[in-house]
Amino acid sequence: MTTLTAQAVHFAYRRRTVLHDVDLSAQPGRVLSILGPNGAGKTTLLKCLNGLLRPSAGRVLLGDRPLGEYRRRERSAAMAYVPQAEPSRFPMRVFDAVLLGRRPYLGWTPRRADLEAVAHTIDMVGIDHLAQRDMHELSGGERQKVGIAKAIAQDPDVLLLDEPTTYLDLEHQLNVLQILAGLAEKRRVTVVMTIHDLNHALAASDDIVVMKQGRIVASGAPSCVDPELVAEVYGVHCDVITHRGRPIVVPRTEIGLHGLPRTDAEEVKVHETREEEEPAS
């Protein structure tokens, strides 16, 4: 049961400030999604939360202690991080890759309990058919799942994920979100992720944080995502409709010539269709 808290976190790469005064609190048993356009500072925030980057001001608390007070092994037993999957140039089997998640608990050789934990996780994430394959034979999506399995095998109280659904097809996206929801609900894990798909975020999150240019512009329940917020943050006009009792964000932007910046001549042609649009409820 561990809360992860950011207090007035600032971060700057050289002279460029990437995070301004970020406050955030992620609770055990809940999934927190960090939303925002590319370059908003989501990944940087995640790295500050995880201790990969040290905030230039402010602090991050894991439980009730500052992150900096943790020893490496202690921190890695408490918190796992899944970066976006990069392929390695050296061979490694999937089972061995997931076994690395047990590193905080390992002596020189893994015990039977470690092997069982790895096998159980591999089975749970649904990659058991890949266990003896080499990492480089995997697709991007499969690699992503191995990364998630490794983090789960790490048995963390806090799980941070950088765009865990990128590279995955629809079925596997939902699959991963379900696993994360299950970890939060059943094991009281504190889940924090960045994610681009607003509808997945709305469906899978208990809490939402929306960032723009290094600042948090909104936070709260998923219901805080409304057309005004999306327009402000992404510059995209949209409707939030309710489908089967769930909120769905539908952009108004039409794809194709209509959506592109128009010359005056084209503007005349498409003028009428634009006028007819009206917001759905």
Add this chain to the structure above:
Amino acid sequence: MNGKRPTETARLMVPERPGAMSAAAARLVGDYRRLVLRRLLVLAALVAPLLVLVTIGMGVGTAGENIGDNWQSFWTALWHFTSGGDRATLALDERIIWDLRAPRVLTAVVAGIGLAIAGLIMQTILRNPLASPYTLGVASAASFGAALAIILKASVFGFIGDLVPYDLMVVVNAFVFAVGAMLVVYLMTRLQRVTPETIVLLGVAMMFLFDALTALAQYLGRPEEVAQLTYWMFGSLTKTSWTKLSAVAAVVAIAVAIGYRWVWDLNAMLSDDESARSVGTNVEGVRLAGLLLGSLVTATIVAILGPIAFIGLVAPHLGRMIIGGDHRFLIPVTCLLGAIVLTSADIVSRTVNDPVIIPVGIITAFVGVPLLLYLVMRRKEDHW
């Protein structure tokens, strides 16, 4: 949270229902155990060829003897010395084995292990299949250190130049320059945050710099000094002795022990730095210590034997091909392969042009280059 100890058994991992794991999970554990067993068998299978090569190595030479006699001579000599015997009272056969062949063959084994593990550690921590004591400039720096000592009679410890034996001065100089070059490369990477992949480029730059400096020293040197330097620059096992062997063995033993301590860190560093950090690896610490350790081992070997190329590059590649990326098995396999390659090269160097012994560094290049080309040609895509 504060009460949670890292050794605590995984809470998350207990299967949800009491009772056994799922059939799939049980099968995975079984598969993995079989894989581990297979890797152990491969490891065991590599010990035999090394023993055969060592035995052959003891027998090869101008004074030809048969294999049984050689081992007998070796044990006789060993017994003779351990029971306080005097060298002069030893038979000629026994003296050839004890003074010449045994230290030579054992040096080939130990130096092969050392060069191999240095290359393996460097490749892993830089995540670069091209990293090796040579491509990182360590060996070139050592050569320049030796050149300074031989030609300019200048030592980094100039003020004690008269007190130190000349041989030792060459060794110390080579050693200091090798470690110094590695430190310079590392400090440059700290000044401007470069990716570990780029470090090899800096190493190659150092290599060219030190090669040019060595060439300059050769140009300025007197003919007999240049001849001596040229001889030094052919890495050769002829320079060994029991004393030198024990020095190399001590350093190599330390490197292997530290490599074993790091197995999980090395495994973690095969993927990206961030993943490695998140499982608790001190990435920067292991990277710096690994570079220094690799240079230390290389410097010791190069300082004593001269540069012996390609083992540090080829042995880890062969090892990964044979046993995969898990360092628990990759370290011993790579070490065995390094020893096997260098002992066989030594045997070739002593037989191919008998009675002239060709410097082993030349042979390893002849063996290593085709081997490396083969490995590069058969690799799949970006993968090693």
